[in-house]
Amino acid sequence: MKTTAKITRDSLMTLEAYSKYRKENKPAIIAHRKLRSVCLGEHINLQFESETSIRYQIQEMLRVEKIFEEEGIEQEIEAYAPLVPDGTNWKGTLMLEYPDISERKRELARLIGVEDHMFIEVEGHGRVYAIADEDMDRENDEKTSAVHFVRFELDPAMCAAVKAGAGVKLGCDHTHYPAHVNIPAETLASLASDLR
Template sequence: MQLTGQVTADSLMSLEAYSKWRKAHQGEVIAHRKLRTVHLGEHLTVQFESELSIRYQVQEMLRIEKIFEEEGIAQEVEAYAPLVPDGRNWKATMLLEYPDISERKRELGRLIGVEDRMFVEVEGHERVHAVADEDLDRENDEKTSAVHFLRFEFTPGMAQAVKAGAAVKLGCDHRNYPAHVAIAPETLASLAGDLR
């Protein structure tokens, strides 16, 4: 899988080529995704996306759905390509995970707005809250969604600090889910590669 800087229909592999590539490289992609996953408390997981993770996601959707026509490929690219970081930000998928259905329903009702209360804090800089769900509104008056898409925008100084090794916290300051965690050095090293 060749990284090109952006996911486009022309840069994707054919279903046949991807099938061969997948057999040899799926473990590497899974390890990459695991490295870029941060757990915040017991029920909230943030998966920081990259060109590799999104390219893999698109190729997987094409494989699973057996999509090979231009229109279908274009729709998948249009859905996922905006999740690739652009050098000034980190983009992530946020998951609220409650195995028990009753608990999930109750907690999603208590966590309305949680996606807007997610933040990153680079050592020595102001906290930056996420821009959430730019594709569509994922909550209503009764509950929030279990899946949200986040974008954390960095100033040049923040990006430079991250690349120089500054510590970074990921957190949530929602009243019903206050939590924060230091992003592990190996995860931070991967994420620093997303910034120019």
């Protein structure tokens, strides 16, 4: 898969080329996504996105929807490209995972605003809270969504600390979901490569 700083229509594969690529490379893409996935407690999973994961997502949408016309391709790029980190941040897909439907309904009602309580904390620096759902509001007065899109903006000192090997904690300080976890070293190494 051709990776560039920017995902454009010209940098994407045709449906035929992607079909071939997908057969050979799906395990590597799955491994990449797994590496960049951090579980926080039992029910929150944060998938830190990358140019590779978003390019794959766009190619998958084009494949599934059989989109090959210019306008449709541009719409998919427009929808997903903003999730690619741009050198001073980490962006991710926040998923609240409750397999049981009645438990999910109850917990999504209790967890209104959870996306605004997500934070990262670079060793030696203060917490950085998520900027959530910039594309649209994903909750209402009755419940939050099971999926949110978040961005963590890091200042230059934080970026330098991460690149120098500082530890990073992912956490949530929502009343009904207090949790934190140290981001594993191999995941952090991948995330550090997103920063300039």
